[in-house]
Amino acid sequence: MVTDSERSDPTRESSVLLRGLAILGCFDSPMPVITASAIVKQTGLPPATVHRILTILIEGGAVERVSRGSYRLGLKMWRLGSSVPQARVLRDVALPFLEDLYETTHEVVHLAVRDGLETLYIEKISGRGAVSVTSRVGRRLPLHATGPGKVLLAYGPRDVFDQLVARGLPALTPQTITDPDAIRRSIAEIRRSGYALSREESSVGTASVAAPIFGSLREIIASVSVVVPASTFNPWTLAPVVRAVALGISRGMGAPSR
Amino acid sequence: MVTDSERSDPTRESSVLLRGLAILGCFDSPMPVITASAIVKQTGLPPATVHRILTILIEGGAVERVSRGSYRLGLKMWRLGSSVPQARVLRDVALPFLEDLYETTHEVVHLAVRDGLETLYIEKISGRGAVSVTSRVGRRLPLHATGPGKVLLAYGPRDVFDQLVARGLPALTPQTITDPDAIRRSIAEIRRSGYALSREESSVGTASVAAPIFGSLREIIASVSVVVPASTFNPWTLAPVVRAVALGISRGMGAPSR
Numbered sequence: 381m382v383t384d385s386e387r388s389d390p391t392r393e394s395s396v397l398l399r400g401l402a403i404l405g406c407f408d409s410p411m412p413v414i415t416a417s418a419i420v421k422q423t424g425l426p427p428a429t430v431h432r433i434l435t436i437l438i439e440g441g442a443v444e445r446v447s448r449g450s451y452r453l454g455l456k457m458w459r460l461g462s463s464v465p466q467a468r469v470l471r472d473v474a475l476p477f478l479e480d481l482y483e484t485t486h487e488v489v490h491l492a493v494r495d496g497l498e499t500l501y502i503e504k505i506s507g508r509g510a511v512s513v514t515s516r517v518g519r520r521l522p523l524h525a526t527g528p529g530k531v532l533l534a535y536g537p538r539d540v541f542d543q544l545v546a547r548g549l550p551a552l553t554p555q556t557i558t559d560p561d562a563i564r565r566s567i568a569e570i571r572r573s574g575y576a577l578s579r580e581e582s583s584v585g586t587a588s589v590a591a592p593i594f595g596s597l598r599e600i601i602a603s604v605s606v607v608v609p610a611s612t613f614n615p616w617t618l619a620p621v622v623r624a625v626a627l628g629i630s631r632g633m634g635a636p637s638r
Numbered sequence: 639m640v641t642d643s644e645r646s647d648p649t650r651e652s653s654v655l656l657r658g659l660a661i662l663g664c665f666d667s668p669m670p671v672i673t674a675s676a677i678v679k680q681t682g683l684p685p686a687t688v689h690r691i692l693t694i695l696i697e698g699g700a701v702e703r704v705s706r707g708s709y710r711l712g713l714k715m716w717r718l719g720s721s722v723p724q725a726r727v728l729r730d731v732a733l734p735f736l737e738d739l740y741e742t743t744h745e746v747v748h749l750a751v752r753d754g755l756e757t758l759y760i761e762k763i764s765g766r767g768a769v770s771v772t773s774r775v776g777r778r779l780p781l782h783a784t785g786p787g788k789v790l791l792a793y794g795p796r797d798v799f800d801q802l803v804a805r806g807l808p809a810l811t812p813q814t815i816t817d818p819d820a821i822r823r824s825i826a827e828i829r830r831s832g833y834a835l836s837r838e839e840s841s842v843g844t845a846s847v848a849a850p851i852f853g854s855l856r857e858i859i860a861s862v863s864v865v866v867p868a869s870t871f872n873p874w875t876l877a878p879v880v881r882a883v884a885l886g887i888s889r890g891m892g893a894p895s896r
Contacts, residue, residue, distance in 0.1 A: 394694045396654045401698035404718055412723030436652045440659035453722040455753050460662055461719010462776030464711040465670030472774065476764060495713050506734060518720030
């Protein structure tokens, strides 16, 4: 038997695993199926390495070959993703409340968390009559440019705000707030009112109301929002129901009542 | 520069990557946080190897350390999971229809696909008033023991049925069909009627109606179902709406009308 110490070569092990994760990371893309040459381009790894690692990932069930040279992730990765507790526990607690919110508004409902400096959408509920938005579960947008993102910024760690400003505030639409002082004022207003308004800041033609979801230490863990056509936007009717739902989910996540 | 051919050692590479995937696979569990010792137990790998690989997986963002000796998957894995096209495309197409089904029934709605010999639940919609079921997104149950599973069996490849029978048909409740001939008859009836009924076959106290979702080649790709309390089960009112929704999703997935 070969013992573990005979086998181990930490540097080499690390490089192989990180390459494998880098190749898997290429599938975090709007394209469902990608080619080996796209992976070569994105990772900068030699084609022979990419092919060799893809073969192993297929053997391990992480990747599937769709046709010659085209690959997609396997259901194994979906199962792993659905096990991620930061998303799963929150989703399980939030879903009935999101259903209620959808039923009372019949508008697009989003649940989002912070992923670094981005808003990450982890749930979306919409009927066929709701406003058309380009959001999809798994999509990421900069924190400053979305309603839920501004909420996550307003209640999040100060250094996240500083990092975001240092990275720059790109405009997604002509209405996106790109001035650091304006974002600072927007955040102060959100902390005062308890909710965020966004009018065509992330996409032209839509507006949203977002409210914070807190955890057991009163830390911010997520944001719930409703997206409506900008033309019929009435925040004074939407804000109370979005806030009520956010409070309900917060209670479900163990946030103390005050 | 070290060239790729100087670096490569296919056997070694394969073993490291497959160990990494095996460790990630341990997180496909109902427990959100697991310990290194549980991973050692489940994989049979030496503790030093498990710790070394965990450290690399943390560096790559796949795993997070929760506390000393406890780990969970990172949001990166959630993003990858949400990119898996087999689940994502189907989910995006199906969700508005599932919402409609929930609104018209106010019962638990499931979307499931076949994962080997199991029913894998990839979407669940339920309000706070619906029947309490233990299902969760990501859960797997044997094909023969659930309504959606019987649908996936009825329209799936013949060898899946043979493999399932060869593996054995365990009972989840006293009503689970465990006799191969009875399952064969049940499948014939499903193909005749276009839907599956299940009365307390997967859990005591609940019943369901499930219907097939087809793709562009008329191949079965998923099953949609509604779960209700067994005491008030009325398949004759539920079956038409479940079938109509399954046909709508099938059309959205490109299935030919006939």
